[in-house]
Amino acid sequence: MKRLRYSLWIIVGIASALFGLFAYQLTQPKDEFVQSAMVGEPMPDFELPPAVPARPGLSRADLADGEAKLLNVFASWCIPCAAEAPQLEALERSGANIVAVAIRDRPEDVERFLSVYGNPFTRIGRDDISEVQLAIGSSGVPETFVIDGDGVITYQHIGDIRENDVPKLLEELRKAQS
Amino acid sequence: MRWLLPILAAFALLQPAAAQDRMPPAPYAYTQLEDPALEEQARELMHTLRCLKCQSQSIADSDAPMAGDMRHQVRSRIAAGESPDEVRNWLVSRYGDYVSYEPQVSSTTWPLFAIPIVLLLLAGTVLLRRIGRPTDTADEGESA
Numbered sequence: 001m002k003r004l005r006y007s008l009w010i011i012v013g014i015a016s017a018l019f020g021l022f023a024y025q026l027t028q029p030k031d032e033f034v035q036s037a038m039v040g041e042p043m044p045d046f047e048l049p050p051a052v053p054a055r056p057g058l059s060r061a062d063l064a065d066g067e068a069k070l071l072n073v074f075a076s077w078c079i080p081c082a083a084e085a086p087q088l089e090a091l092e093r094s095g096a097n098i099v100a101v102a103i104r105d106r107p108e109d110v111e112r113f114l115s116v117y118g119n120p121f122t123r124i125g126r127d128d129i130s131e132v133q134l135a136i137g138s139s140g141v142p143e144t145f146v147i148d149g150d151g152v153i154t155y156q157h158i159g160d161i162r163e164n165d166v167p168k169l170l171e172e173l174r175k176a177q178s
Numbered sequence: 179m180r181w182l183l184p185i186l187a188a189f190a191l192l193q194p195a196a197a198q199d200r201m202p203p204a205p206y207a208y209t210q211l212e213d214p215a216l217e218e219q220a221r222e223l224m225h226t227l228r229c230l231k232c233q234s235q236s237i238a239d240s241d242a243p244m245a246g247d248m249r250h251q252v253r254s255r256i257a258a259g260e261s262p263d264e265v266r267n268w269l270v271s272r273y274g275d276y277v278s279y280e281p282q283v284s285s286t287t288w289p290l291f292a293i294p295i296v297l298l299l300l301a302g303t304v305l306l307r308r309i310g311r312p313t314d315t316a317d318e319g320e321s322a
Contacts, residue, residue: 034230037274077199104199104243129204130247137272139230139244 033158036137036145043151044135048125051102051110058099058125064151068176070096070169071145072121073133075103076113078141080160085117087161092120094170099123101132103141144169148176199243206253207246213257220253223262226279227252227269236279 038044047059056062063069070091074081092098100121102110110124127133136145136153146155146169155172157165211217224238231242237249248269255265269277281287 032233034233034273034276037270037272075199104201104247106200109200128201129250130244131251133244134248134251134269134272139273 034137034139035158036139036153036156038137038153039156041153043147043153046125046132046135048101048127048132051100051105051124051126052107052114054111054119055121055124058101058123060151062099062123063147064149066149067097068146068148068154068173070098070173071136071147072098072100073103073138073141073143073145074100075105075141076109077105078103081142082113082117084142084160084162085120087163087166088120089118090163090166091161091169094166096170096173097122099125101125101127103127103130103133146172146176201243203243203246204250206250206257208249209253211253211257216256217253219262220249220256223256223265224249224252227266228277228279230273230277 043060043063045060048057050057063071072088088098098120100123102124105126105128107126110126114121125132138145138156140158142160144157144161145153148154154176155169157169161169211220221238225236227237227248229235229237229240229242229245229248231244232240235245237245237252251269252265255268256262260268266278266280275282275284275287281290283291
């Protein structure tokens with residue numbers, strides 16, 4: 001009888017531990033961000049045509065020219081991309097060289113987007129089938145990557161850049177440059 | 179019912195409001211490969227890859243533009259001679275294990291594979307103890 005009672009208590013213990021675990025996990029905010037596994041890896045080889053006539057296209061070689069850069073993955077049809085425009089402008093004013101990839105976007109739409117929200121980009125590649133986005137492990141727009149002078153991805157920012165993200169990105173850029 | 183026609187026509191002319199972009203889908207997003215054997219391989223693989231935009235669907239089930247672009251990658255890579263495992267590994271090296279619905283044994287996933295075996299063994303031993311010696315327990319029952 002005593003043995004039975006102990007084993008019952010053990011079962012109760014296990015069950016409440018399980019319920020505790022469930023309760024804990026259910027109250028945790030869900031992390032829907034998919035981190036890129038390419039952080040720390042060199043940029044894959046790619047070559048994109050220009051998305052607008054005013055800026056050249058983008059290739060791997062442009063990202064391995066010795067200067068650390070920000071790579072912004074955006075689209076004119078993406079609303080948070082418009083929301084982060086002031087922050088991109090602030091980054092550009094602080095001396096960041098920002099290149100971009102426009103995802104599934106028509107040139108006239110990109111042009112209109114840039115004329116409304118400003119153009120902080122030195123190069124804009126046109127990616128009609130998300131091939132570069134998939135190749136660097138980006139799962140949405142907007143995302144911003146820090147690429148060092150050798151073309152190695154050193155940092156990934158997922159989602160729109162808020163005001164308080166700017167210092168962090170500048171610091172990552174500085175680290176990538178040294 | 180004739181009054182319905184112009185209304186339906188007006189709806190047909192409207193751009194879908196929720197459209198994410200105005201680009202046509204990638205060439206192989208909705209087009210099968212010519213070779214039925216390769217298409218079969220690609221299709222099987224697509225059912226085990228996670229759509230990153232709509233995270234509880236496979237890319238075969240999703241109409242998200244990004245899922246279409248992923249299907250294009252899968253089909254064109256298979257058509258170029260890559261094996262399904264190579265294509266899966268290419269995606270896993272970009273997005274981690276998360277992108278694959280086919281769990282691999284690794285340092286974090288081994289309990290998933292070990293626990294069922296342990297439970298089966300436990301249940302087996304308990305069962306054997308209970309019913310392995312029916313005559314013994316019957317005797318005990320009688321003598322008790």
